[in-house]
Amino acid sequence: METFDTGRHISGQFNQELDAVRNNVMNMGGLVEQQLKNALTAVSDNNEELARKVLSSDYKINLMEVTIDEECTRIIAKRQPAASDLRLVMAIIKTIADLERIADEAEKIAKVALEQFSAKQQDLLLNLDNLGRLVLTTLHDTLDAFTRMDFDAALKVHQSDNRIDREYEALMRQLMTYMMEDPRSIPSIMSVIWSARALERIGDRCQNICEYVIYFVKGKVIRHISEEDVPGIF
Amino acid sequence: METFDTGRHISGQFNQELDAVRNNVMNMGGLVEQQLKNALTAVSDNNEELARKVLSSDYKINLMEVTIDEECTRIIAKRQPAASDLRLVMAIIKTIADLERIADEAEKIAKVALEQFSAKQQDLLLNLDNLGRLVLTTLHDTLDAFTRMDFDAALKVHQSDNRIDREYEALMRQLMTYMMEDPRSIPSIMSVIWSARALERIGDRCQNICEYVIYFVKGKVIRHISEEDVPGIF
Numbered sequence: 001m002e003t004f005d006t007g008r009h010i011s012g013q014f015n016q017e018l019d020a021v022r023n024n025v026m027n028m029g030g031l032v033e034q035q036l037k038n039a040l041t042a043v044s045d046n047n048e049e050l051a052r053k054v055l056s057s058d059y060k061i062n063l064m065e066v067t068i069d070e071e072c073t074r075i076i077a078k079r080q081p082a083a084s085d086l087r088l089v090m091a092i093i094k095t096i097a098d099l100e101r102i103a104d105e106a107e108k109i110a111k112v113a114l115e116q117f118s119a120k121q122q123d124l125l126l127n128l129d130n131l132g133r134l135v136l137t138t139l140h141d142t143l144d145a146f147t148r149m150d151f152d153a154a155l156k157v158h159q160s161d162n163r164i165d166r167e168y169e170a171l172m173r174q175l176m177t178y179m180m181e182d183p184r185s186i187p188s189i190m191s192v193i194w195s196a197r198a199l200e201r202i203g204d205r206c207q208n209i210c211e212y213v214i215y216f217v218k219g220k221v222i223r224h225i226s227e228e229d230v231p232g233i234f
Numbered sequence: 235m236e237t238f239d240t241g242r243h244i245s246g247q248f249n250q251e252l253d254a255v256r257n258n259v260m261n262m263g264g265l266v267e268q269q270l271k272n273a274l275t276a277v278s279d280n281n282e283e284l285a286r287k288v289l290s291s292d293y294k295i296n297l298m299e300v301t302i303d304e305e306c307t308r309i310i311a312k313r314q315p316a317a318s319d320l321r322l323v324m325a326i327i328k329t330i331a332d333l334e335r336i337a338d339e340a341e342k343i344a345k346v347a348l349e350q351f352s353a354k355q356q357d358l359l360l361n362l363d364n365l366g367r368l369v370l371t372t373l374h375d376t377l378d379a380f381t382r383m384d385f386d387a388a389l390k391v392h393q394s395d396n397r398i399d400r401e402y403e404a405l406m407r408q409l410m411t412y413m414m415e416d417p418r419s420i421p422s423i424m425s426v427i428w429s430a431r432a433l434e435r436i437g438d439r440c441q442n443i444c445e446y447v448i449y450f451v452k453g454k455v456i457r458h459i460s461e462e463d464v465p466g467i468f
Contacts, residue, residue: 059458062457062458063458066455066457066458069455070455073320073321073324076310076320077315077316077317077320080314081311082311083311086307086310086311087307090307090327093324093327094331097328097331176420176421176424179413179417179420180417180418180420181417183413183414183415183417184414186410186413186414187410190410197431221300221303221304223296223300224293224296224297224300
């Protein structure tokens, strides 16, 4: 197991300002995770109030993204970081963009809780919930890998995305069959489909964040390398 | 009309390296535009060969993104740009990430050309083509605004995204009706739906790029400000 202690890199050029930024990213990550958790609970419990809370809280995350982004640009201009220090700032800038979009996807999911579903359709929401819990765990592990800048953890999460894709494909086939059997349900099912798609996209964005962690630790971009070839390049 | 001549800003700190990077972004943009154009033509002409060409060309764009990103990081480390110079580099880093994802969406659209559609479904592809042409124009205008770092042009494109959203919603309603009338067509229609969604997302990413242009020119982030309030802040 290989775990990077970013503290070793921070000494010298990197100052308390950057520590503060990293803390802000973690706070932002925690809030995004809570938003996704609330959105999924709102859907599974048919909790309209919680869904509205998700929708009314999104502005906080938007604000955090803008603030952290500005803070990073200010640090680059003022501190002129190089090497791994600069890689860390770049990783943060990219991570917050993905976190903000994950929150947007959570918002889309929360909106589904505001719709009415028949008893039969509630079963489908249960399947959505399974995919949701899997994605929530992935997000949690991603944020954990980011917090510790842990290469092994990031690589592990990166490679687990296949499972999300498989669950997503299975759910999608199920939803299509359901639509074919009961065409009147199509508009409702389409809402579930958009939520499933939102979850699948959150999985992709978690992958992105893991790529930034790997880039920070190893200085290598793995984005466009096929899954099987990734372990070989380190 | 207010058009920024970035050349004025480049003198001094900004050097030929950065000019070369901007040229690379324009080349990348041109290639992405070509990919989208080819993907749409492949779908409307049912041209399998062209679709495969789109799929086999995507690696070039991935490579360009990684190269330009590394080049930008190197420029920050070596040149230590500040103020508008730094904003330009940040705008480029973010723009290429969106361009690369636009190319990914084009790839998804091209895949639809590899599927078989009935004569009736071909009509739906025609509607997809209308949305496609609108998005292609938007991408073209976005790249144009980026090339000239033209605030007015970027703002104009940014505000035209409503039209894409409206066309997309109309198409989506049409596709849903079609599915309800002929449930056997659901799997094929879903492919068209994913393509429509891909086009809508390209529109969003064009908006992002316009936001970076506006950020570069004005130093202000408009991402989370409502459409009506945007003109008021300048």
